[in-house]
Amino acid sequence: MMAKIAIVIADMFEDCEYIQPAAAFKENGHAVIHVGLKSGECVKGEKEQTPVVIDAAAADVKPADYDALFIPGGYSPDKLRTDADVIRFVRSFMKDGKPVFVICHGPQLLITASVLAGRKVTGSKSIIQDIANAGGIFTDREVVIDGNLISSRNPRDLPAFCTACLEMLS
Amino acid sequence: MMAKIAIVIADMFEDCEYIQPAAAFKENGHAVIHVGLKSGECVKGEKEQTPVVIDAAAADVKPADYDALFIPGGYSPDKLRTDADVIRFVRSFMKDGKPVFVICHGPQLLITASVLAGRKVTGSKSIIQDIANAGGIFTDREVVIDGNLISSRNPRDLPAFCTACLEMLS
Numbered sequence: 001m002m003a004k005i006a007i008v009i010a011d012m013f014e015d016c017e018y019i020q021p022a023a024a025f026k027e028n029g030h031a032v033i034h035v036g037l038k039s040g041e042c043v044k045g046e047k048e049q050t051p052v053v054i055d056a057a058a059a060d061v062k063p064a065d066y067d068a069l070f071i072p073g074g075y076s077p078d079k080l081r082t083d084a085d086v087i088r089f090v091r092s093f094m095k096d097g098k099p100v101f102v103i104c105h106g107p108q109l110l111i112t113a114s115v116l117a118g119r120k121v122t123g124s125k126s127i128i129q130d131i132a133n134a135g136g137i138f139t140d141r142e143v144v145i146d147g148n149l150i151s152s153r154n155p156r157d158l159p160a161f162c163t164a165c166l167e168m169l170s
Numbered sequence: 171m172m173a174k175i176a177i178v179i180a181d182m183f184e185d186c187e188y189i190q191p192a193a194a195f196k197e198n199g200h201a202v203i204h205v206g207l208k209s210g211e212c213v214k215g216e217k218e219q220t221p222v223v224i225d226a227a228a229a230d231v232k233p234a235d236y237d238a239l240f241i242p243g244g245y246s247p248d249k250l251r252t253d254a255d256v257i258r259f260v261r262s263f264m265k266d267g268k269p270v271f272v273i274c275h276g277p278q279l280l281i282t283a284s285v286l287a288g289r290k291v292t293g294s295k296s297i298i299q300d301i302a303n304a305g306g307i308f309t310d311r312e313v314v315i316d317g318n319l320i321s322s323r324n325p326r327d328l329p330a331f332c333t334a335c336l337e338m339l340s
Contacts, residue, residue: 082296
């Protein structure tokens with residue numbers, strides 16, 4: 001079954017944390033749609049300046065049109081968490097129990113959306129305290145699966161992360 | 171009275187949020203010492219690649235040798251908050267009630283140090299939820315002064331921020 005996956009992304013994403021999962025999704029027949037701050041804008045990765053064109057602004061999309069959500073890491077989540085439309089969009093996937101995949105700094109958007117209380121989650125070492133303060137249960141493992149939510153810590157976890165995401169989608 | 175001010179800094183600091191306060195401190199006769207992850211390393215600002223040479227690693231400095239602490243914003247605090255020596259250093263200034271100056275993402279280090287509970291503070295819009303979850307009382311003003319702690323939101327607040335910091339040091 002093909003899934004429509006919304007990738008929420010902005011400038012300064014961690015290149016490999018976008019590239020590898022996006023490629024894995026597409027290779028397995030899933031469609032990826034880039035949701036960001038401004039439709040048509042070209043955003044860039046932090047280290048390799050990987051270009052990504054935003055397909056739709058968060059203000060113009062409906063969560064009902066997507067089957068799953070993916071939030072790459074780097075500093076992209078920091079730039080997205082001030083946008084109320086992005087936060088509303090992200091919150092909706094968690095409330096509906098649809099698959100949500102986050103890695104590295106991705107959980108920052110779940111913190112701002114106030115949907116981490118009581119959830120097992122992992123992420124970048126730098127946001128451990130933020131996750132705990134948000135009521136999340138931080139677990140230091142390469143992949144943490146809690147219901148609809150799959151999370152990983154950093155680029156080294158990407159193979160296991162991609163495998164777990166594809167398994168949930170299948 | 172000359173003060174010795176420790177500036178805690180790493181790569182990807184917001185250039186102007188370092189440049190302007192550091193210049194103001196020096197013009198007013200205060201000494202600034204750059205404390206970071208590795209002594210002798212040259213770190214760079216995010217937008218203008220302003221170079222800053224680290225005078226001492228946090229592991230090798232004693233808070234007792236400094237009169238005040240300044241934490242510029244940008245993504246420098248994110249890179250510093252995983253270092254236990256940096257966190258211990260920062261926590262010490264708050265516990266001792268010495269002047270602590272933070273702007274933008276600077277409060278992230280205070281969150282990891284668990285010293286924000288019940289404190290009035292401001293900062294970057296992106297970390298409002300993190301500040302609240304840490305027990306901080308977020309206030310949307312250009313300068314917030316709570317005892318020893320002075321905080322501002324972003325580069326636009328720099329003139330008021332510098333004035334308030336210099337006043338506390340005098």
